[in-house]
Every structure is written in structure tokens, then in C-alpha cells.
Amino acid sequence: MGYVITTANSKGGVGKTTVTRLIAETLVRKGKTVCIIDMCQNSSIATGFLSDREQFNKTTYEWLIGEAKPSEVIHQHSEFLHFIPSNEKIDDFKVFANKMTVKKRLYSVDRKVNTLRNFYDYILIDTHPSENDDLVAYSFVASDYVLVPFEVDEDSRVAVHRTVEIINDFMQEDIKGYFLIPNKVNTTNQKINHQLETMIDSFVNKGVKRANILSRIRYSTTVSTAKNEKISLEKLAQKNTYAKNVVNDFVELTDKLISAIEGSAVK
Ligand SMILES: Nc1ncnc2c1ncn2[C@@H]1O[C@H](COP(=O)(O)OP(=O)(O)OP(=O)(O)O)[C@@H](O)[C@H]1O
Ligand SMILES: [Mg+2]
Numbered sequence: 001m002g003y004v005i006t007t008a009n010s011k012g013g014v015g016k017t018t019v020t021r022l023i024a025e026t027l028v029r030k031g032k033t034v035c036i037i038d039m040c041q042n043s044s045i046a047t048g049f050l051s052d053r054e055q056f057n058k059t060t061y062e063w064l065i066g067e068a069k070p071s072e073v074i075h076q077h078s079e080f081l082h083f084i085p086s087n088e089k090i091d092d093f094k095v096f097a098n099k100m101t102v103k104k105r106l107y108s109v110d111r112k113v114n115t116l117r118n119f120y121d122y123i124l125i126d127t128h129p130s131e132n133d134d135l136v137a138y139s140f141v142a143s144d145y146v147l148v149p150f151e152v153d154e155d156s157r158v159a160v161h162r163t164v165e166i167i168n169d170f171m172q173e174d175i176k177g178y179f180l181i182p183n184k185v186n187t188t189n190q191k192i193n194h195q196l197e198t199m200i201d202s203f204v205n206k207g208v209k210r211a212n213i214l215s216r217i218r219y220s221t222t223v224s225t226a227k228n229e230k231i232s233l234e235k236l237a238q239k240n241t242y243a244k245n246v247v248n249d250f251v252e253l254t255d256k257l258i259s260a261i262e263g264s265a266v267k
Contacts, residue, residue, distance in 0.1 A: 001117045002033075002118070002119070002120040002121050002122055002123050003121070003122050003145065003261055004113055004117070004123045004124075004125065004142055004144050005122065005124050005143060005144065005145045005147060005261075006124075006125040006127060006136075006139040006140060006145075006147070007019060007020045007124065007125070007126050007127060007146070007148075007149065008136055008139070008140070008146055008147075008148060009148050009150060009156075009159055009160065009163050010129060010130060010159045010163050010166075011151075011156055011159035012129035013151075014149050014151050014156060014159075014183060014184075015151070015181075015184060015217070016040075016127065016129070016149055017040070017042075017044040017045060017048055018048070018149075018183075019147065019181055019217070020036060020124050020147075021036070021048045021049070021126075022247075022250045023124065023147075023253070023254055023257065024036050024122070025232070026250045026251055026254040027122050028078065028080045028081045029234075029251075030254065030255075030258065032122055033080045033081075033122075034081050034082070034120060034122045034124065035074065035081075035084070035119070035122075035123050035124070036081075036083040036123075036124045036126060037060055037083075037084045037123060037124070037125045038060055038083065038084060038086035038126050039060060039109075039126060039128065039135050039136075040090070040126055041086065041087065041088045041128055042128070043086055043087050044126070045083050045085060045086070046075075046085040046086075047227075050232075051075070053087060056075075056085045058073050059087055059089060059090070060073065060084050060086040060093075061086070061087075061090045061092060061093055062089075063084060063112065064093050064108070064109065070115070070116065082120075090135065094134045097138070106141050107142075108138055109135075109139055109141065110138070110142035113142040125139045125142065131162060132166065136166075137170075140166075140167065141170060141174045142174075143174065143175055144175065144176050144177075145175065145176060145179065146175055146177075146178040146179070147181055147257075148160060148163050148164065148167070148178060148179070148180045149180075149181040149183040149217075150180060150182060150183065150199075151183060151184050152182065152184075152185060152192050152195050152196045152199060156199075157199050157202060160203060161202075161206060164178070164206070177212065178212060179212050179213070179260070180203060180208065180214065181213075181214050181216075181217065181253065182196055182199075182200075182214075183217045184218075185217065185219060186218070186219050187216065187218045187219075196216070211260075214253050214256050214257065215249065215253050215256060217246065217253065218245060218246060221242075222242045222243035222246060225243075226243065233247060234247055
């Protein structure tokens with residue numbers, strides 16, 4: 001039975017999609033099978049995998065409403081890394097789900113995702129940046145764990161507090177645990193590192209366990225360069241030290257994630 005992990009943060013642009021994609025690639029290099037379900041309007045999972053967003057006529061939406069079989073929506077980025085693309089139609093799922101009874105609606109995504117658990121070691125769900133959005137709530141109900149990437153700035157600190165507050169509402173019966181991931185960290189800048197430590201203290205003061213704050217991912221323009229130049233970060237890392245450093249950050253992070261989840265260290 002695979003683990004289901006949703007990536008969420010009510011703030012946009014913090015790296016949800018990038019972190020989801022690069023953790024997925026790292027998990028696959030470690031021998032895991034992974035499927036990413038895109039629940040976001042922006043199609044960034046598909047474009048992040050260098051696909052054209054217009055090429056998919058069946059998406060997460062059609063799968064969720066029962067108009068497409070898994071085989072019609074699951075695409076192979078590589079042998080062991082699959083994804084279900086999304087687009088703006090996903091918003092209509094809220095309208096579809098609203099016709100269900102309250103309990104059925106809450107478990108509407110969970111029911112579909114559960115049918116994939118036997119086929120993958122990890123199912124990662126990427127979400128849209130919004131607060132109290134139904135699609136994010138349904139994704140939480142479907143998940144065992146949540147990843148919250150964040151940047152080092154005041155807006156992000158406030159957004160993490162809010163996101164953790166929402167996750168806490170889903171803890172116990174649905175979510176087993178969550179992890180914060182400092183992303184885009186300028187590791188050589190003392191001031192930024194100090195600011196990050198202050199942010200972490202503020203999270204811990206609000207009840208976040210230090211062990212649930214994973215290792216940081218450094219800021220590197222190679223992350224965007226790889227995407228813009230349609231080359232995988234891993235491939236870029238073969239000739240670019242900065243890209244290699246980021247790839248290594250993801251290896252360290254993913255190792256911690258696997259041992260926390262598979263060792264059930266987090267409750
Ligand atoms: N570690 C990093 N170093 C440098 N750039 C990064 C890093 N992580 C993400 N980015 C860049 O930041 C931008 C936003 O990242 P991404 O799209 O992953 O964020 P998001 O949270 O999914 O955004 P949205 O809220 O719009 O869905 C992208 O241009 C991405 O390439
Ligand atoms: Mg995104």
C-alpha cells in the first residue's frame with residue numbers, strides 16, 4: 001500500500017510544484033514507484049515534466065468525476081514516475097462534489113486515490129495556493145502526510161502558521177503527520193540563515209515539532225533554468241555544480257522523508 005502525500009501552502013510561488021516534482025524524481029532514483037496527481041489549475045506538473053499542457057484532453061477532473069479510466073489519465077514521465085495532469089477544469093470538481101452529501105464530498109478524492117494505492121509506493125498530490133479551498137481539503141482527507149514548502153520571508157511565515165492550523169484540523173483521522181520544507185534558501189547569506197532560524201523557532205513555539213522541519217533546499221537559478229531550457233535538473237547537474245548541489249539537497253531531504261514515513265517516526 002502506497003503512501004499518499006499532499007504538498008500545500010496557502011501562499012503561492014513557494015515551490016510546491018518544484019518540491020513535489022523533484023522529490024518524486026529522487027524517490028524514483030531510490031527505487032520507489034511514484035504517481036503525482038495534479039490538483040492545481042496551472043498544469044505545472046505536466047509543464048514541469050516538459051510536456052505541453054494543451055496535449056491532454058483527459059485530466060484529473062475527468063478521472064475524479066468518473067469520465068476517464070486511470071489508464072486514460074495516467075502518463076509516464078519515465079518507467080516508474082507517472083503523473084495525472086490537470087488544468088482549469090479541476091475547479092469544476094467543486095461543483096460536481098457539491099451535489100454529494102457532506103461526508104461523501106469530503107471523501108470524494110480519497111475514494112479515487114485509494115484505488116491507486118496498490119500500484120505505487122508513493123502518490124504525491126500537488127495543490128493550488130489557496131486558503132480553505134475545497135480541493136485542498138479533499139486532498140488532505142485523501143492523504144497520510146502533508147509537505148509544506150516555504151520561503152524565508154514574513155509573508156511565508158504567516159502562511160505556514162495558517163497552513164499548519166488548517167492541517168491540524170485534519171490530523172488524527174486523516175493526516176498522520178506533516179513536514180515543513182525551507183525552500184529557496186540562500187545558504188551563504190548569514191542574515192537569511194538567521195531569519196530562517198527565527199522562523200523555525202516561531203513554528204516550534206506554535207507546536208510544530210523540530211523533527212518535522214526537514215533539511216533546507218538552497219536557492220539556485222538552475223531550478224528555473226532547467227525548466228525554461230526543457231532539460232531535467234538531474235541532467236543539468238551532470239555539468240553544473242549549482243544544479244548538482246540542489247539535486248543533493250533533494251537527496252538529503254528525501255532520505256529524511258523516507259525514514260520518517262517508512263520508519264513511522266512521525267505521528
Ligand atoms: N530552490 C529553488 N531555487 C530557485 N528557484 C526555485 C526553487 N524552488 C522553486 N523555484 C522557482 O520558484 C518559482 C515558483 O516555484 P513553483 O512553481 O514550484 O511554486 P508553487 O508554490 O508551486 O507556485 P504556485 O503557488 O503558483 O503553484 C518557479 O519559477 C520555480 O522554478
Ligand atoms: Mg504550483
